[in-house]
Amino acid sequence: MDRVKTGIEGLDELLFGGLLRGDAMLVAGAPGTGKTSLGMQFIHSGITRYQEPGIFITFEEFPERIYRDATSFGWDFRALEDQGKLKVLFTSPEVLQQDIVRDHGLVNEMIAEIRAMRVVVDSVSNLHNAGQDPRQFRDAVYSLVNALKRESLTAMLLRELREHEDIGSGPEEFLADGLIMLNRSYVADRHMRFIEVVKSRGSPHIAIPSLFTIGQGGIRVLPPFQEPFYRFEEAVSTGIPQLDDLLGGGIPYGGVYLMEVDADTHQDIFDVGFAKEALEAGDSFIRVAGDSRQRSRWRALMKEAGQEQSLQKGLDSGRVTLLWAGGRDDAEQASPQALGEEINRACAQAAGGNLRIQADLSRLFALLPPEQANAAFSSLTVLCQDTKTVVLGVVSPRTVPPQQLAKLRTAADGLVRVWTEGSYSYLQVLKTVNSARTPAYATIQTPRPPFIEIVRR
Ligand SMILES: Nc1ncnc2c1ncn2[C@@H]1O[C@H](COP(=O)(O)OP(=O)(O)O)[C@@H](O)[C@H]1O
Ligand SMILES: [Mg+2]
Incomplete structure (x- = not known):
């Protein structure tokens, strides 16, 4: 040519x-x-x-x-x-x-x-x-x-x-x-x-x-793929050590990272690993789930991962807050607006300390009108300013309108994509605070934590 x-x-x-x-x-x-x-x-x-x-x-x-x-x-x-x-x-x-x-x-x-x-x-x-x-x-x-x-x-x-x-x-x-x-x-x-x-x-x-x-x-x-410009001295684990390594040590405090995971591609792995790390580190933790079906499933997975007791302890002490798109975890009929207030409350409680937030954005965007979903997402990223906060948003790209997905990608400081093609699944780091970008790596599911292996040749 x-x-x-x-x-x-x-x-x-x-x-x-x-x-x-x-x-x-x-x-x-x-x-x-x-x-x-x-x-x-x-x-x-x-x-x-x-x-x-x-x-x-x-x-x-x-x-x-x-x-x-x-x-x-x-x-x-x-x-x-x-x-x-x-x-x-x-x-x-x-x-x-x-x-x-x-x-x-x-x-x-x-x-x-x-x-x-x-x-x-x-x-x-x-x-x-x-x-x-x-x-x-x-x-x-x-x-x-x-x-x-x-x-x-x-x-x-x-x-x-x-x-x-x-x-x-x-x-x-x-x-x-x-x-x-x-x-x-x-x-x-x-x-x-x-x-x-x-x-x-x-x-x-x-x-x-x-x-x-x-x-x-x-x-x-700059070359399309590159090693991180620098490694973070202090960063939060994604729950997958190999991924932390690709990111230059994990997600830095202050970072809002987005995981795009096809709904059928071991989304559970990313749901549990991050939460488990938060509990073990003793950081405050907010989880925003989609709906009641999803949050009971998550609880079951946490139990399976041996986290039942530490989760309960965190809930009792107020260090762990479980929310869903409608509001507080135990409120069945909460209004969508209640979510913002609840996030506020949880942030205030964590003030001065370390806070990790995990949010299922797909369900959030499916349940709330676009304006409210956007507002909820910004409240996640803006309100917790007095804390050392990390946000991990998990989104299933096909469930969110393309324009909103594009906005999320732009707003996020980091972007990791996980997807399935035929019988293979892949992971790729597209954006991080320290400018790491990787090619698409094949992944393998493993029977034990972290349940995923990234194949690097
Ligand atoms: N000589 C230069 N050195 C460094 N940056 C420059 C220089 N010239 C222009 N820029 C940067 O390029 C940007 C504008 O680029 P430009 O090509 O005019 O954008 P566009 O055409 O898309 O509006 C400016 O914001 C400026 O920061
Ligand atoms: Mg121009």
């Missing part, structure tokens, strides 16, 4: 060598996520490393900004323009749309003049006018993509997303050959940027979020 290297360290590895020649790749993200930087680097490295001239089309109102931003990365766009290897085209969406459908339009002539092989459009969102018929936007993107393909250009189409805007709802995703998403989040007070090749038609790619940095020389994508 004829690959067009982006020249961006790490990204070409995720793309198995680069973009396919002639492809139009959509690059989507909220403002400030790094789209323009990525586009500029694609064009710059094309010229300076691969002898492929490029055109940067922008609807930016302040042309000077592009040159200045390029300079901040150490790239001299003016010099490249003088050498006839680069064109920076400042235009309006209307003018561009009329121009590209013409046989001898301005863009056509520019392409011919510098023998351009790459193009960036910053951004296709500008083709969308407020109040416009969505079909007009689709047609505009369609004719743009077609025009670029006719010229055999390899393109990056930047797409600015508004807060909470879902790219999946736009027509451009179907018109483009692939989708790269840029994201950023704050993890334990650290600013982290993520890039993910969500889709690349007709080409293998590594579709997991990867960390990247923007700095001197541009964008650098």
Whole structure:
């Protein structure tokens, strides 16, 4: 396959060598996520490393900004323009749309003049006018993509997303050959940027979020799998020593970690191990279960694990609080709102000490309206500020609407996925506070605790 290297360290590895020649790749993200930087680097490295001239089309109102931003990365766009290897085209969406459908339009002539092989459009969102018929936007993107393909250009189409805007709802995703998403989040007070090749038609790619940095020389994508940046000195066990090891010692206090576990993939293991560790460590413990059926099942499992007495002791002393989506464990008819109050109460009780919270988010989201479920989840993460708190949310991904799942993933400081494919099951660490990420490891069920073995070759 004829690959067009982006020249961006790490990204070409995720793309198995680069973009396919002639492809139009959509690059989507909220403002400030790094789209323009990525586009500029694609064009710059094309010229300076691969002898492929490029055109940067922008609807930016302040042309000077592009040159200045390029300079901040150490790239001299003016010099490249003088050498006839680069064109920076400042235009309006209307003018561009009329121009590209013409046989001898301005863009056509520019392409011919510098023998351009790459193009960036910053951004296709500008083709969308407020109040416009969505079909007009689709047609505009369609004719743009077609025009670029006719010229055999390899393109990056930047797409600015508004807060909470879902790219999946736009027509451009179907018109483009692939989708790269840029994201950023704050993890334990650290600013982290993520890039993910969500889709690349007709080409293998590594579709997991990867960390990247923007700095001197541009964008650098860190390797997709990596050892933890550092090991925690003090961390809470997940109940599975091998998993603790992959996480860099466990879950640090202050961390909100999410386990995505298919409902039929030994969810029990994660239910019991974490609780057992909490009881044994003497930390305060809150468990938010889904419903009455589930909490009696959990009690039976704890008994099986030899934890009946210590659980009872914890309940008697008030150190252990068992809640369910409706409220307190022993209240059959509690209102959903009672849950927040109960969490408050349990947090107050644990104040000053260590607290571990385990929550079955699937049931929470199934039982409560979305707003209330979100509120309940934030109360888990926000209210316990006077304590040294760890939150482990367990969620079965197929039971939660995709948009809410995406929100949970973003909100979480850590993310572990466990799933089943045929008769095998796998575990993968996707996000941690100390930047550990692993490939998917096969797992084996074992007859004794921790009931799971992670197969690392
Ligand atoms: N020379 C640079 N060094 C480090 N960071 C930079 C540099 N230039 C831009 N950035 C970072 O890139 C971010 C904006 O990137 P940009 O590509 O303009 O995003 P977008 O186009 O998605 O809005 C800024 O928040 C800034 O932190
Ligand atoms: Mg931009």
